[in-house]
Each structure stands twice: as C-alpha cells, then as structure tokens.
Amino acid sequence: MISNNSWQDKVAIVTGGSSGIGxxxxxxxxxRGAGVLITGRNAERLTDAARAIEGVQTLQIDSADPDSGKRIVEAVLNRWGQLDLIVNNSGAGQPMPMGAYDANxxxxxxxxxxxxxxxLVSEGRAVLAQTxxxxxNISTxxxxxxxxxxxxxxxxxxALEHLTKSWAIEMAGDGIRVNAIAPGPVKSGALTGMMGLPDEMAQQIEEQEASQVPLxxxxVPSDIVPWVLRLGSSDNEWLTGQIITVDGGWADRS
Incomplete structure (x- = not known):
C-alpha cells in the first residue's frame, strides 16, 4: 500500500511537465509534498504550469538537446540537493505515411x-542511487x-520499453527501480500539440479511438497519474522492469 505521505520531502523530475500527463x-x-522540476520547450506553457502548481520549478529546455540530461540534473541538485524520481514523459511523434518518410x-x-x-537516466543514476x-518511463x-x-x-x-527492462537489471544493484507505463488513447492535447494535427482531424481521431476502447x-491524465505515483513511490520496493499498460482494454481489442 502506498502511504499518503510517501512523497513528503522527496524530489522529482517530470520532463514534458507543462501539459497533459506530465x-x-x-x-x-x-x-503530496514533493519538490518538482518540470521541463518543456514552450515558455508560456511552463509559466502557466508554474502558476497552476504551487511550488513547482520549471526549466525551459528541448529534450532533443544532447546536453539536456546534464542541465536538468544540475538544476535539481542546485535547488534541492537530492533526487528521488525521474519521470521520462517528454515525447515526440508525427504521423507519416511511408511515401512521406522524413529523415529529420x-x-x-x-x-x-x-x-x-x-x-537523463545516465546523469541521474548516481544521485538516484543515494536515495x-x-x-x-511513459511509453504508449x-x-x-x-x-x-x-x-x-x-x-x-x-525501444524505450526495452531500455526500461535493461535499466532495471543494470541498476538493481543500486536499489533503483525502473518501470514504464504504456497509456492508451488519452485526451491530453498530444494530437494537436506533439502530433501537430489540425483540430478537426484530431477530433475525428479522438472519436474513432473512443469507439475502439472496450471500456x-x-x-484522461488522471487515469495515468496513480500508476506513476505507485511505481515511483519508495513504498514500492519489489517491482521493477515492468511495462504497465493502462488503456481501457484498447491494445487487446480484436
């Protein structure tokens, strides 16, 4: 059982934390009392998130920047001096038919x-080992x-899911647990944001996906958050290397 105060005075990084699941x-x-650093590319969204979430710290950064991991961990240590949880939530996606494959x-x-x-995991491993x-990891x-x-x-x-399993074994000796969540169709703004789809097309896809979900x-993001808290909590001592699918039965439909 996860206690109500399991996050008090803990410190977390949530990448892509300005919208949706993040x-x-x-x-x-x-x-629940944790210190939280969120990252994102959009300054306006980060500012809005900081206003909405009391005490949250923000860092405007592009996850595609190869130095982002180092800068994120440095920011956390400069502010709190410790790290208890990394939520790799940032994601990039783009619908591409085969005839329109784009290398970039x-x-x-x-x-x-x-x-x-x-x-980010490489940079954060040593400090996560201390706690x-x-x-x-947020998959799909x-x-x-x-x-x-x-x-x-x-x-x-x-690939991120395979990394999850590999990291779980590699870091088990440090006492670091690594798991992933694979959400199904979640209404989080990803279709118009990350995917860059027009509003009308996004609405059509949302309606189609909703009709495909057995439940x-x-x-919605609140369907996913409890699983992040459970997998990330120090009260969860004996679960690692797992991919938890939370999708209303969508992936198992016939």
Missing amino acids: HATAQALAE AIKNMSDVNIIAPSM KGAIV AVSRNAVPMMAHYAATKA GRRG
Whole structure:
C-alpha cells in the first residue's frame, strides 16, 4: 500500500511537465509534498504550469538537446540537493505515411524518445542511487499494435520499453527501480500539440479511438497519474522492469 505521505520531502523530475500527463503528474506530486522540476520547450506553457502548481520549478529546455540530461540534473541538485524520481514523459511523434518518410522527423523522434531519456537516466543514476529512487518511463499502448502511419513513434517507444527492462537489471544493484507505463488513447492535447494535427482531424481521431476502447471512452491524465505515483513511490520496493499498460482494454481489442 502506498502511504499518503510517501512523497513528503522527496524530489522529482517530470520532463514534458507543462501539459497533459506530465502536468497532472507534477501537480499530484507537488500536492503530496514533493519538490518538482518540470521541463518543456514552450515558455508560456511552463509559466502557466508554474502558476497552476504551487511550488513547482520549471526549466525551459528541448529534450532533443544532447546536453539536456546534464542541465536538468544540475538544476535539481542546485535547488534541492537530492533526487528521488525521474519521470521520462517528454515525447515526440508525427504521423507519416511511408511515401512521406522524413529523415529529420524520424531523427527527432529518436532523439526525444530514446536518446533524451537515456542521457537523463545516465546523469541521474548516481544521485538516484543515494536515495534508492525510481524511474518511470511513459511509453504508449501504440507499441502493442500496428497503427497506420505511426510506425516510427511506436518503434521508438518500443525501444524505450526495452531500455526500461535493461535499466532495471543494470541498476538493481543500486536499489533503483525502473518501470514504464504504456497509456492508451488519452485526451491530453498530444494530437494537436506533439502530433501537430489540425483540430478537426484530431477530433475525428479522438472519436474513432473512443469507439475502439472496450471500456467506452478515451482516457484522461488522471487515469495515468496513480500508476506513476505507485511505481515511483519508495513504498514500492519489489517491482521493477515492468511495462504497465493502462488503456481501457484498447491494445487487446480484436
């Protein structure tokens, strides 16, 4: 059981924390007494998040920057001097039919979805070892099924899931637990934001996905946050290397 005060005086990094699942996760952690640093590229969204979440700290940074991991960890240590949780929530995705494959777009997805969390984990390992901390990676249920035009997004997230399992074994000796969550269709603004789709197309996709979810609706960030808290909590001592799919049954539909 996760205690109500398990986050008091703990410190967390939430990448991509200015909207969607990241924002909701940061808010939940802060409300439970944690110090939280959120990152993002959009200064206005970060400012709005800082106003909405009392005590949260922000860092404007592009996860595709190869030095982002070092700068994020330095910012946390300069502010709090410790680190208990990394939530690798930042993501990059873009629908691409095969005839429109773009090397730069594919590289950006790889940079954000694979390289960025790798470098952040590498930079944060030593300080996480001091607190016997945790890492929670945010993947996607799209990696469970083939979805048209989403091949590279799914592939890079599948790579993150494999990294999750590898890191769990590699860092077990440090007492660091590493797990991932694979959300299904969640209403978080990703279609118009990360995916860059027009509003009308995004609405059509949302309606189609909702009709495909066996539990009858798209998810919302609050469906995912409890799992981040549970997997990241120090009360969870014996679960590592797992990928938890939270999708209303979407990935298992026939």
